[in-house]
Amino acid sequence: MTQLTETAAGPSPLGGLRLRERLAGMTVLVTGVTGFIGEHLLWKILTELPDTKAAVLVRRKRSASGRDRILTLLKKKIFSDLRDAAGGAEELLDARVIVVEGDLPNVPELPAGIDVVIHSAGDVSFDPPIDQAFTTNVLGTTALIDRLIEANTGPDGTLTKLPHYVHISTAYTAGRRRGVIPEAQHAHDIDYRAETEAGLAMRDLIEAESRTSDRLAKLRKEAEREHRAAGFLTTAEDTERRRKEWVTAELVKAGTERARSLGWTDVYTFTKALGERAVADHAAGIRVSVVRPSIVESSWLHPYPGWIEGFKMAEPLILAYGRGELPEFPASPDSVVDIVPCDHVVNAIIAVAATEPEVGEPEFYHVSSGARNALTFKDLYGHVRAYFTAHPFVGGARGAAHLPQWKFPGAASVERLLSTSERAHKVADRVLSLAPRSNRTRTMAKGLDRTRGRLDFLRKYLSLYNEYAQSELHFVDDNTLSLHGALHADDLDSFAFDTSVFDWTTYLEEVHCPSITAPVRRMDALRRKRGNRATTMRDLSKDTAGSSALAVFDLDGTIMSTNVIEQYLWTRLPELSRSAQLAEVGRVLRRLPAYLRTERRDRGSFLRAVYRRYAGADLAALEEHIDHDLAPHILSRLSPEAVRRVRAHRAAGHTTILITGVVAPLTRPLRPLFDEIVAAELATDADGRCTGFLTGPPLVGESRPAWLRHYADTHGIDLAKSYAYADSHSDLPMLTAVGNAVAVTPDIALMRAAAANQWSVVEWRIRPENSRWTLPGPQQ
The missing domain is CATH 3.40.50.1000 (HAD superfamily/HAD-like)
Structure with a gap:
């Protein structure tokens, strides 16, 4: 291993070398490579670390093998320069990438000689079913660490090398704490093994409850009210659909309630926190680092400004506001919304991967913006409003959408408004169901359905983000800032991750909002061009x-x-x-x-x-x-x-x-x-x-x-x-x-x-x- 270089301020965690030199000759295994951060990580390794071999753990998806899925990934826009240089996607894959087909927690045997594992896979939904969250975020993590140790263990049972396990977590594993959150293990005495066992057992318990006569009778009657005229088999099919949906909803509810009963916001942050504890336990004999990003959004610079895959935490809310469909939000106006561009996160992860933490002493890194470049919810609202005022969505006959004026009345007021609207919609829908069939009735029903969609959207996202919108967390990022200071001068252009260097007006109004609205605008234009073209009323x-x-x-x-x-x-x-x-x-x-x-x-x-x-x-x-x-x-x-x-x-x-x-x-x-x-x-x-x-x-x-x-x-x-x-x-x-x-x-x-x-x-x-x-x- 490369030794640390002494400096006036103490030993440099990067030895004074460039990252490509620190990681040269190594094999870095990345999980979650088909996800947002994982895709960017693979691109960064292939682009900036020419002497590093990338390995990827990827599961089959229906008939597509792991190799097929990586080939599809390498055909994306951001890999075009790499493809051209290699002579094609297959040539690039064969030359630079090792595909390991497998899944979490069913991790296969890993290739011998893995130097670094960057575990970026995980269930990133805030409200997955409780058993699914534990399976991915805890069992999947421990299985991966066990396979990493096995791959580097010789016939005599001793490690042939000390691999570095880099665990990508979230800053919000701090849960419902307030105030300063240090870059260290969170203090709690939760037994992750017992919680995992109980979380997995919930599936059988709730499945059994869903099949009781009382539950089935209730679900059947609901289905009959809607589908009786269509027939018994249609009713039966809908009853079973409702039963499965009930099981999923109850598993989600079980996860949320268990998490909150122990001091976490949701089952996602709860299981990620227990995953961190499992890492410390299982990886005690190897090098371990834990990277905790805050809210990861589109890129600041690389691979190009505004690069993003899919909608993340803020996008649905920003788009809903731009369409005039988010009348209020239960945020505290002075609460910090801790957003960090994804290229800063990826750069920090690779820098962490190049360090050599002490065996048995995990290092923690917060990749966040709130400590030195704070953005409040009021500021975020102002930037988003300014963007849509200058660049409104093209509206229908009534012109551009009306942008709501947020007053930040507080969570209780927003909840009362939403609940009142939901009750009014329910009454209106019941009355309409008794009205005679007519064009006017159908028009009113379509309007009610649009309202229902908006209310469901608001209920879902306000429930998910309510606590995040009122959090009072301050993520210390001293370790991360120190690591950034250790970057070689020649790496600053490609690997910088100091979140104080950009301004929010430029990022939000000129980079992020244009990036996430561009595909929506293209789709809207295509719909307007096509009109209401039939899908089954064919020529x-x-x-x-x-x-x-x-x-x-x-x-x-x-x-x-x-x-x-x-x-x-x-x-x-x-x-x-x-x-x-x-x-x-x-x-x-x-x-x-x-x-x-x-x-x-x-x-x-x-x-x-x-x-x-x-x-x-x-x-x-x-x-x-x-x-x-x-x-x-x-x-x-x-x-x-x-x-x-x-x-x-x-x-x-x-x-x-x-x-x-x-x-x-x-x-x-x-x-x-x-x-x-x-x-x-x-x-x-x-x-x-x-x-x-x-x-x-x-x-x-x-x-x-x-x-x-x-x-x-x-x-x-x-x-x-x-x-x-x-x-x-x-x-x-x-x-x-x-x-x-x-x-x-x-x-x-x-x-x-x-x-x-x-x-x-x-x-x-x-x-x-x-x-x-x-x-x-x-x-x-």
């Missing part, structure tokens, strides 16, 4: 599926303006006297509330109840009446857009099918449009009179995709290439069964399902020639 003139595809249409509310009660009255009232007509309408109206309750519960039962009223009707006479008198009236209720779409499908060679719960006689005028019509068949007695029953169950809900799958199997149809059109949430199973689902003037539930599934939503206008209350008369 049929370009469709090549031909006879291998179906086009399936629902009737009522989709291609035709009517309902089964109105249809019954069409067939029944013309044969009655005026008084008898009024009496029959009165009887139907008295039954209407019961019919509606039945329909909300089960569409099939509703249809059976209505069709009982056909009892005694002469089926042949009914068909003649429809053919002679009702056909023009029925055809006048068809949407011209729907008719054109059906014909376009036929022109494309698709088999057109009408599936409806309407009684078959009423579909007779539609036969020329469709290749197949599947409708409800009225049962008759020996005299040809309707019994009031059907010949079989009506094809509704989950019966429709079952029929479609059978038809597809027997006719060589590819449902993935097929189309379906419907207006009601009860048709969700049918729409889900095909590759191209289209919601037509949908009810609110289906509109929301269409948005979630990225289905097209179309409005097929229907303007009947006659009033809804005009009865069809005999044709001359």
